[in-house]
Amino acid sequence: MDGPSTVSDARAALQRRVVGGRPGGYDDGMPEGSNGQPWYADGLKFRCTQCGNCCSGAPGYVWVTREEIRRIAEFLGRGDDTLDPTQLRGVGSRWSLTERKNGDCVFLRTEAGKRICGIYPVRPLQCRTWPFWDQNLDSPTDWARASEDCPGINRGPRYSLVQIEVRRTAKCWDAVDSATGSGRTKS
Numbered sequence: 001m002d003g004p005s006t007v008s009d010a011r012a013a014l015q016r017r018v019v020g021g022r023p024g025g026y027d028d029g030m031p032e033g034s035n036g037q038p039w040y041a042d043g044l045k046f047r048c049t050q051c052g053n054c055c056s057g058a059p060g061y062v063w064v065t066r067e068e069i070r071r072i073a074e075f076l077g078r079g080d081d082t083l084d085p086t087q088l089r090g091v092g093s094r095w096s097l098t099e100r101k102n103g104d105c106v107f108l109r110t111e112a113g114k115r116i117c118g119i120y121p122v123r124p125l126q127c128r129t130w131p132f133w134d135q136n137l138d139s140p141t142d143w144a145r146a147s148e149d150c151p152g153i154n155r156g157p158r159y160s161l162v163q164i165e166v167r168r169t170a171k172c173w174d175a176v177d178s179a180t181g182s183g184r185t186k187s
Contacts, residue, residue, distance in 0.1 A: 038137070039139065040143070043159055043161060043164070044164060045153070045159070046152050046153055046156055047155050047156020049152045050115075050116045051152070052116065052117070053150055054130050054149075055104060055108040055117060056102070056105065057103050057149075058103060059099060062097040062105060062124055063095070063124065064095050064097060064126075069088065072119050075119055075122040086098060087107070097124070105117075125171075125172065128170075129167045129170055129176060131146050132167040
């Protein structure tokens, strides 16, 4: 299923899942609480501190689309809509940003003693949707485990269930960008 493209699409999809799926259940494979809603139905707090912790560590992939490659290239001032081979690698039929030998993303840099993303305004969807990934939302324990490495988890504004679902299921930037701020609740 493609992710919702707007907050209203996310609300409608959420309503269909809550009303339509399993009897009284939230029908997308995510763990649910006793009320048929996901355990995080009351929302979760998060504010990116740009600490860089999610940009380093064990080897992995930061998947990017052709459009994301174009946006990154434009942001970096490249006129050819491409990235240098030191920044991008092919993995099968997909593309991933590269890593340094220490596991840091190639775009993670240090300024004034702080690790920051060098392409933050145009970071890929995979980065934009952190920490609202399925693996972090499987259970409160998984969320707590993610918070051990991410100082922004459980701090900052509260994201509503709709905001979380928009991010968790997003397939394009527009879904996340159109929902930015509008799904947060006052904390």
